[in-house]
Amino acid sequence: MDKLKMAGAAYRALTARKQAPSLYDLCDPVFLGRKHGDPHIAKFYRTALGNPALRPLLRKAGLPELNDPVRFRAIRDALIAARDEADPDWTAIGRPIAELIDSVQLQHPRPPASIAPTQMPRLADIDSAIRATSDHLLRSWEHNGFIPTYAAFNLIGDPDFGSPAFLAALTGLNARSYKNSTLLFNLARVFIARSPAAGLINPPWRGIAEPIWAPVQIRHRSAYYDAFYVEALLSFIETGLGTPEDVRAARRIVADMVQFCIETSRERVRSAEGESFDVITALAPPPHPRFSRFFTQIKQNLGFGVYVPDCDTTACAISAATQANSTDPILDRPLIDFYAGYQVRAGANEPLVTVPLNDNVDYEGGIATWIDSISGERPFGNDLDPTLNLDVLEVSFRNCARWAIVETPSRLDTVRRIVDFQRRLVASGAFAEPKSHVYYLPELYCAYFGRCYASFRALDEGARRAIDPDGVFEFIRERVLAYVADELVAKEMNVFDAALALIALGHLDGDLAHFTPALHCVLNHLGEGGRRGPFKAYEWNKMKTPTRILVGGPEVTSAFVLMGLALARKAILQRPRNG
Structure with a gap:
């Protein structure tokens, strides 16, 4: 800017x-x-x-x-x-x-085309950036007692x-x-x-993800954010680059964040059939969100006082707990049974989506966003986001055996219908249109599909064949990789764009040459965040109502860069350029 x-x-x-x-x-x-x-x-x-x-x-x-x-x-x-x-x-x-x-x-x-370097960066430089981002997350936790995320208003709207x-x-x-x-x-x-x-209020910027430059940024904590910080720190531990002290600290932080996700943020609701279910709320009750007193009052004045659970936070929190090997009983309850009540069935419950901001998308088979509280509150009405549905699939694959998805016809049907929702979205090309996404960017859809695909590929062959007999995941993989190659890494990027590209490429076994421009983008901008961290704050997700509210932060950028670099490093070590 x-x-x-x-x-x-x-x-x-x-x-x-x-x-x-x-x-x-x-x-x-x-x-x-x-x-x-x-x-x-x-x-x-x-x-x-x-x-x-x-x-x-x-x-x-x-x-x-x-x-x-x-x-x-x-x-x-x-x-x-x-x-x-x-x-x-x-x-x-x-x-x-x-x-x-x-x-x-x-x-x-609309970023212009860019001529990127073709020489792969040195592995030592990638390792240094991984250490810088992980150190940022560990220091932020030590300083704040949590890893914050920030929200900022862009009053010009979406x-x-x-x-x-x-x-x-x-x-x-x-x-x-x-x-x-x-x-x-x-x-x-x-x-x-x-x-x-x-x-x-809306100056131009480099790349696609919008920088969060607004002078007023609201710091807070949510289970949704902690779930991704858990993934980032687990990926850091997996690299083997941390000192023993750093690894011990990372494990303590992961355990605390998992507890925050599945205990502090837990809320009881009723399923469509009237059964009690534990889900994860978008914003835990005070004082857990860690708003300052000033912003707590402003939030009330603006009317943002009521928050309800949502399907995305629930999926990501349960996924993070699964990855961290939690033994909490909440993981044993088949969450897919609850999601079935929020799945759109054409001609039956289509009014479930009351705020159709992305009405270019065929909602059939998709899971809606917001969960009614125990008292029946749903202040946001309801909408349906494609990326959220990838998170539902991802957590279902991680817990496929535990929830007996393949063995239970109703559960298998729910999962297959979400897969078919994604097939139609990608076949139509709508996944690449910003209008199709309520809370995310198409680039983030690509990265999150990578996460989902990796969980799917980790299933045994019989489960994969039962869930996806028609090869939908391979079809989507090809389309997403083509989008990353042609529309993301071939054009001018900012750091967050590059991190999303690396996550998609790493999980989807992309061409090693396509990693190169994204890696150079990240390494060339290391230090851009000044005193706040290695990198600036960028748009991770957004709200379109009541106006464009961006969510991200320097720590968020570090987390996504860390995950992207860890995957790139793994790909380089496993697949040498001349191999």
Whole structure:
């Protein structure tokens, strides 16, 4: 990111000449100084959009169409209805704002082709980078008492979140607070995207994964993140590069994180059949998420107070515990039986997906994201993400024998239907489209397919044949490797892109020559993180509602680079370039 250009964007935003009604002209009379109506929407407006940091950047950003008093009044009336009506008509409220959203044109990154070095880096340099990233994770744990992850808001929103997705979210989200925040964030993003402030809030970057540069980053802890830190530290131990002291420390940390995943974050819910099931919540109750007091209050003001379990966190936490050889009884309960109740069956339970942000995907056979709490809460409504479904398969393969999947027709059917969901996704080419993914990038889908494929290949031949008699996994492997070769490593990458490429290539037995550009990218940028770690923070996953919320951090980058380098190192040692 060019700091000079960002400074120029800030200057233009602060000194722009006002020529049309601004966000504050529209909203201040509705939400400031009012004592009636829904108290949350006014509090959200003051905290998120009317705050002293954002107001100077947007106070002169106006929309010429709002000079039309009829259109101005229609939007204001919609905001008043959202504030005052006990049971708002969210479609009617969203319609005039949806028209504004359609005036915003955003694009996903399109990295240019790159000429990468062809000489494989020295193994000693790869080993040094592995030690640097593992040391970063160990030091972070020692300093914080956990390994943190960070969330940051990008107020310009997601390129794929147009008016249809906006209206789908308004009607499909369950909690009024999330509807309120989605409404106001998406109104604000129009003013941001069409003003000089866009260059400050959404500057261009190198590669595909978005850097998390926002000055306000919310540090927290979740079982989902700990599960991947477990995998990273296990991969470090496997390399044999750690000192005895480092290995002992890594094992202690792994044990603590596994406990956090499957004990601290455990929550009891009911399956579709009414049976009690233990699953893993997205955010454990306080004080476990480790928010600061400041951000705890902001989170409440923004309406992000209710979290429920999700299928992805549950799958990854159980997988991490399995890899760490946990003996907790939670691993003995066949999780695939629970997932069957969240599997979409065309014509039967399709309304399970209430927020179809990726409606270009055929959901049949896929597992939805969010799990109803024991009290029936589902504030996010429900959606369906392809990468999540890879995690469901991965944990099922790791526990295939324990859960008697092949021997139980209903379980085998559930797994086969997820596999067929993935087959159709990849055959259509939709896996390579950002719109298909609710929480991830296509590049991350490739890396996570690699994890899934490795677990599948570890099964005995009979189990593989029973689960995949038609060779779907080999078909997907070929498509994913082609995508990594043609669309990822052949183009300009940042460190996180390169790490994802290495993970995919390593697990999928990719051509050793394709490792080379990704390895050079990682090694050439070692040290870019300055005092915070070896590398900068990049987008790992995201939320599209209520706006684009990125999750990642310097430790996350170190973890993914560590896993990618460990796999590359193994491939180099097993498959010499001239062998």
